[in-house]
Amino acid sequence: xxxxxxxxxxxxLYLAPMAGVSESPFRxxxxxxGADVVVTEFLSAEGIRRENPATxxxxxxxxxxxxxxxxxxxxxxxxMGEAAAFVTDVFQPDFVDINFGCPVKKVVRRNGGxxxxxxxxxVQDIIRAVxxxxxxxxxxxxxxxxxxxMRDPVTIAxxxxxxxxxxxxxxxxxxxxxxxxxxxxxxxxxVAQALDIPVLGNGDIKTPQDxxxxxxxxxxxxxxxxxxxxxxxxxxxxxxxxxDGRPMRPAPPVEERFRIALEHSAxxxxxxxxxxxxxxxxRKHLGWYVRGLPGSAELRKKLHAxxxxxxxxxxxxxxxxxxxxxxVPEPPGDEAPQLEIVGA
Ligand SMILES: Cc1cc2nc3c(=O)[nH]c(=O)nc-3n(C[C@H](O)[C@H](O)[C@H](O)COP(=O)(O)O)c2cc1C
Numbered sequence: 001x002x003x004x005x006x007x008x009x010x011x012x013l014y015l016a017p018m019a020g021v022s023e024s025p026f027r028x029x030x031x032x033x034g035a036d037v038v039v040t041e042f043l044s045a046e047g048i049r050r051e052n053p054a055t056x057x058x059x060x061x062x063x064x065x066x067x068x069x070x071x072x073x074x075x076x077x078x079x080m081g082e083a084a085a086f087v088t089d090v091f092q093p094d095f096v097d098i099n100f101g102c103p104v105k106k107v108v109r110r111n112g113g114x115x116x117x118x119x120x121x122x123v124q125d126i127i128r129a130v131x132x133x134x135x136x137x138x139x140x141x142x143x144x145x146x147x148x149x150m151r152d153p154v155t156i157a158x159x160x161x162x163x164x165x166x167x168x169x170x171x172x173x174x175x176x177x178x179x180x181x182x183x184x185x186x187x188x189x190x191v192a193q194a195l196d197i198p199v200l201g202n203g204d205i206k207t208p209q210d211x212x213x214x215x216x217x218x219x220x221x222x223x224x225x226x227x228x229x230x231x232x233x234x235x236x237x238x239x240x241x242x243x244d245g246r247p248m249r250p251a252p253p254v255e256e257r258f259r260i261a262l263e264h265s266a267x268x269x270x271x272x273x274x275x276x277x278x279x280x281x282x283r284k285h286l287g288w289y290v291r292g293l294p295g296s297a298e299l300r301k302k303l304h305a306x307x308x309x310x311x312x313x314x315x316x317x318x319x320x321x322x323x324x325x326x327x328v329p330e331p332p333g334d335e336a337p338q339l340e341i342v343g344a
Contacts, residue, residue, distance in 0.1 A: 006036050
């Protein structure tokens with residue numbers, strides 16, 4: 001397998017790095033539902049090199065998660081290099097990904113994440129420092145620029161390639177846009193055209209059909225799905241069906257969705273030492289799993305109040321019993337509804 005770009009999947013499907021979401025339990029689930037590659041949430045280089053326990057805890061992953069990339073962020077090339085060396089030695093992922101996209105104030109204030117995009121010399125220094133510190137392939141995830149004036153994804157991507165990036169993922173929004181407006185897929189096409197290394201398209205894939213459309217419209221080499229995986233990890237298998245020209249398998253019916261949600265919840269409970277904290281953190285996933293179901297407002301209200309994983313099964317059972325009694329209208333057709341994504 002040619003990492004960081006799996007050659008045995010004609011169009012590799014990546015689960016995007018997502019803080020608080022692309023954690024080990026969800027990554028394992030997505031791998032099982034057809035994600036070819038997964039990436040950790042972004043982790044601070046400072047936290048890693050200082051061996052901050054909370055940061056190190058997030059580096060844990062299981063053998064079934066391979067191929068996996070660990071994503072790091074920071075603005076100090078030396079610290080980024082040290083973090084990459086530590087991650088390589090101790091955790092042995094398949095590649096190290098550098099975050100040049102995070103728009104969050106706390107991160108960009110110190111020139112981390114998309115803050116780096118204001119200084120492309122710094123971007124290159126970071127990539128070189130990381131590449132020198134690990135034998136693993138180094139990949140980058142970028143936005144299209146810091147703001148509209150500095151919007152120039154092709155130049156940024158070429159500079160990443162020149163400095164040694166082996167794969168480049170583009171989320172074609174600027175930092176100033178945060179998650180507003182729409183992702184400019186034509187920029188993915190321009191970057192895919194300009195670079196020799198594989199380019200991953202990312203942004204606004206809400207359905208398997210969107211993923212296939214991005215692939216055909218932009219000529220990207222692989223597709224990276226972020227919010228479109230919320231509550232529907234099976235989006236990867238469905239996308240693969242369409243890419244391979246097969247009829248798309250339907251989304252699981254409600255009972256199966258609940259079973260998957262419960263399994264995900266059990267994995268989260270087993271992974272996190274703080275069971276109550278983990279259950280509270282898990283509420284967002286529950287909301288996503290039931291989004292669009294008939295009577296989901298009431299169901300979500302109950303799920304958003306859980307304080308233990310044990311409560312979840314009872315709430316699902318009660319919903320299904322209500323549905324049997326006819327208290328809850330049947331979902332339209334056999335398929336569970338696709339998610340409406342409202343930003344994050
Ligand atoms: C909750 C959340 C957390 C995210 N965390 C990260 C992160 O840690 N690293 C990163 O590179 N991008 C992160 N992103 C950005 C996504 O990887 C992706 O680029 C963005 O959501 C656009 O893709 P989408 O429209 O398919 O969601 C995050 C996005 C969301 C919604």
